[in-house]
Amino acid sequence: MVDRPIEEIVCCMGQPVAGNPTQFIMERAFNAAGLDWRYLTLEVPPENLSGALAGMRAMGFRGGNFTIPHKVAVIEHLDDLSEAARLMGAVNCVNQKDGQLIGENTDGKGFVQSLKKIVDPSGLKVAMFGAGGAARAVSVELGLSGVSEIIVINRTESRGQNLVDLLNNDVGIKSSLVIQDGEVEIDDDVNVVLNATSIGLGDADAQVPVVVETLSENMVVADVVFNPPQTWLLRQAAERGCTCLDGLGMLVNQAVIGFQIWTGVDPDPAVMREALEEYLEI
Template sequence: MAVRDFRSELVGSFSEGSNGNPTVAMIEAAFRHHGLNWRYINCEVPPAGLADAVKGARAMGWRGFNLSIPHKVAVIAHLDKLGESAAIMGAVNCAVNREGVLIGENTDGKGFLKSLLEVVDPRGKSIVMFGAGGAARAIGVELALAGAKDITIVNRSAERAQPLVKLLNEKTKTPAELVVWPRPYRIPDGTDIVVNATSIGLGNGNQPLDIDVTSLKPQMVVADVIVDPPDTRFLRDAKSQGCTTIDGLGMLINQGVIGVKYWTGIDADPAAMRAELEAIFGG
């Protein structure tokens, strides 16, 4: 018992590369801010080692861990239960150890939804979302579960987008439709929320989204998932049209807030986490 009194509680992430560093910094900043003797450790785990990594986390009593691509789907076979949205989307990015039971959750979409709810409730709202990858899948499911009126998925590849549209239509109550991205795309009148869930703008704050900027209206809430840089061309264009905007840092921070709550039971201060990320990415 004396040994346990002096050791840190452990959580961490399993990634194939070292891309977890911003999350490490953000989560550890929250632990420091709240005076918690916890550590968040990024572990590089190849696909062949995932099963052993999960067994190791169980054996060492880790409180949980995050997962990045390519582990988000494969890890499901090594967990005990899944949360509702993780089960629908078939992907896990956060495991939580609850008295020895490993439960898979997905905080990607939850982080976005929490950030969005600070500005607008998506219930009953019409949504246009660009992209059909992992981020779009997670965000689409959470928006549907939150009661969105309808979701239009705009993507350059119909083949890639069809599984997401099918998932939303078959497993949620929110109707979804696919639009193959015309260039430029004009946001339909009556749209309430516009989301860029693509990688457009990542690493290049001047890369535009291929849309008719004049179709963005002041009553629209416009969100981007890009964190590097957080001030994307898409958000600047939206601001120029009078839209309310939400940057990608909010989504990432709220993923951290939700993860810390799952693991520790405390409500982490998002300001401490944002300060750490702004030092890394700017904001």
């Protein structure tokens, strides 16, 4: 018998999960790094999450990504959480260490790494549309990286206020809520405008409710939506001379961080970006 170790397994669990590019990106990066690992994309309905986690433990998976609708629900099945995941109350990446499943959240870190390539976040004033999972992840990491203030703009007051309270009380960052009812004006002294809603996902013409004339060329305008990457918001912002940041960088960066957490190896981000663009046919 040939003496070869079995392959290490990581996975993505979600529903619906077809069309998720992570397997394609990770397997390219495993190959490029010379790692004999496999990444499985698994359709797991909420009622099977508990069993799926038990299976992960029983079969010795090295970790996994968790996406809609499992980012919050997975927490009760884990042994511990990172500080960021605890603050956000959401997990998108699980690492198995000595049989323990540890929850992390790499979404916000991925965004902040992308932003840092353009500007140092410390001291910046941010206006952010959205208060869902992505918005929570990004705003907590922005807070931890030293921005001065985050204005949360959200349609549903309770969700927005919940995030503002988290930022003020637990992250220690100045934050206030604008309830979005119609188009919102952005103040002159805002440095970063961010769409962290799902507006634009799968629809390049979907309009973020912003008064476009209040975007100015000294602002960075960012979108977490990566498919399609050239969203309506980014096209408007580019026309007004703003510096634009699409959601592809965030996606690649969070994959880089997950890869490092599981394998202890630094992947090649260029390989991952190329794979993502190939998968999305852009």
